[in-house]
Amino acid sequence: MYNFIIVGGGIVGLSTAYAIKKRNPASAILILEKESHPAAHQTGRNSGVIHSGIYYKPGSKKAELATRGSVRMIQFCKDHGIKYEQCGKVIVATNKDELPYLDILQERGIQNGLNVRKITEEELAEREPHVTGKAALYVPEAGIVSYKNVAEVLVDRLKDYGVEIGFNQYVKGIKCGETSCEVRTQNCRFKGRYIINCGGLQSDRIANETGANVQHRIVPFRGEYYEIVDERRHLVNNLIYPVPNPSFPFLGVHFTRMIDGSIHAGPNAVLSLKREGYSKYSFDFVDAWSALTYPGFWKLAGKHWREGFRELHRSLSKSQFVKSLQKLIPEIREEDLVPSNSGVRAQALNRDGSLVDDFLIKYHGRTIHVCNAPSPAATASLEIGDQIADYVMKHQSTGVAV
Ligand SMILES: Cc1cc2nc3c(=O)[nH]c(=O)nc-3n(C[C@H](O)[C@H](O)[C@H](O)COP(=O)(O)OP(=O)(O)OC[C@H]3O[C@@H](n4cnc5c(N)ncnc54)[C@H](O)[C@@H]3O)c2cc1C
Incomplete structure (x- = not known):
């Protein structure tokens, strides 16, 4: 029997295990990750920016955890020899x-x-x-790092501390009783006192598996990038951002120097018809059905269909994408850019069509669910992990269900 089973080997799941282990080295922790390696989804497919916390409403969790989290992330990189730069x-x-x-x-x-x-x-x-x-x-305060690299270091530290990590373990079902929960993967069953759902793009489904009955739904927004060809890298020194549209949680296409020296332009924010779909034409019937049959989706679409079409057009037309970038750097040309990888954001959407603006963690019986952890959750991950660890430690010590 494990004390904690964490679903998801992205940066939030790994940071949560790290925080619990720091508080109670004797805890038996198992992380279950459906892919063969950590950081396979959002964590390994982002802009790699250590966000300062400037964008977020003062008093919000995003503001609090990103400002503290960026300091923690930099300290973690220093302590573990991870390459980062606080380039501003x-x-x-x-x-x-x-x-x-x-x-x-x-x-x-x-x-x-x-x-x-x-x-x-x-x-x-x-x-x-x-x-x-x-x-x-x-x-x-802003900086750059590879969160994939951070995740890999976390995995090494966790293994040193005796945390078990099961890769290729797809969590298919979770049943909770009075004193423990049983987690079923494609070929194994595990028992844990508490389950912590850090499933990112699948987190709403995992939550509902446990009976938590969350009302929001994850709507996937793909962020596509171009990379600037080597000869034109000199156009960008560090991080160049536009003023974001205040009605959306996305920052607008921008220029990012990655920690490996490459320069990325993007990401846009296009509705994806597949939660883990990284090409423009990715489609999954269940994912598309889940988004299109959710009332919140149509309310959001009703309010913002113009922006939605604009994003789609910009996704399909390189010249449109370049036009947006030229507002910041007029010299940039289509031939300076080659398509690069993409990532998909797990954004929670309410039934009334409003996007969940802040980080959202729900506690339900013996289960804890990270329901909304889009950007800047990579920056804030060590702090998010701490919040969850503090909560479970407090409740575990009183012996009652969380
Ligand atoms: C395009 C893009 C750009 C971004 N830029 C930044 C940035 O510059 N700075 C920043 O701070 N944040 C950024 N973010 C946000 C950041 O990447 C995420 O907030 C963060 O990675 C979330 O981590 P996570 O662990 O919650 O999710 P994930 O990294 O998605 O991890 C969830 C894990 O759960 C696993 N999983 C899901 N279902 C199951 C199951 N049933 N069984 C087992 N395992 C399962 C998945 O395989 C996955 O590995 C960006 C995101 C995107 C998409």
Whole structure:
């Protein structure tokens, strides 16, 4: 019998195991991951940015856990010899309508404790000589790392601490009783006192398997990237972001220097008809049915169909994608970009059509569910793990179900 069975070997599941083990080295922990390696989905397919926390409403979990989490992530990298860089980023308003929102972002950043500041045209030209804009913020706290690398190091540490990790273990069913739960995979059964669901794109289904009956649904939004060819890498020094559309939780296509030196442009945010579908034409009947029969989806589509079509058009047309990028760097051309990998965001959607804005963790009997952990959850992962660990330690010590 394990004390904790964690479903999902992404950065949130691994960080949760790490946090529990730090608090109670004697806990018997099993992580079940359906793929053959860690970080196979969101964790290994993201922009690799250590977010500062500037975008998030002061007081929200995202603001709190990203600001603390970025500091923790950097310390973790230092402690474990993981390559990272705190290179800072610029957020650029490219037309005058964006100026008021740039002010709001600056205010949010200050409230979230960041050293964000407006920079002059000269400083912008010094930091990013190929960018044009009306005004810009500089956020020194932002950085870059490979979260796949972080996940791999976490796996090594967890194994050192005696955590068992079962790869190729697809969790198919979970049944909970008074004192424990039974988890069924394609070929094994395991017993645990508590189950922690860190299943990312599948987390709503896993939650409902346990009877938690969550009302939201995961709607997958694919983020597609291009990579800048080597000869044009000089167009970008570090991280260059536009002012995001305040009605969406996505940041708008931007330029990212990855920790391996490559420069990525993107990601967009296109509805995906397959939860783990990484090509433009990926389709899965069950996933598509799940999204299209959910009332929240149609309410969201009713409100934002124009943006949805715009995103789809930009996904199918490279020239449209480049047009968006040219707002930031007018010199960028279609021939400078080659298609790169993509990732799919697990975004929770409410029945009323509203996107769940903040991180969401639900506690239900002997089960805990990370229901909404999109960006910046990789940055915040060590803090998310701590929150869950604190909760379960408290409840475990009183001997009652969580
Ligand atoms: C395009 C994109 C860009 C992003 N950029 C950033 C960024 O720059 N900075 C940042 O902080 N965040 C970023 N994010 C968000 C970040 O990647 C995620 O918030 C984070 O990785 C979530 O981690 P996770 O462990 O919850 O999910 P995942 O990494 O998706 O892990 C979930 C795991 O659960 C496993 N699983 C699912 N179902 C089962 C089952 N039934 N049985 C067994 N295993 C199962 C999956 O195989 C998977 O490995 C980005 C995300 C995307 C998609």
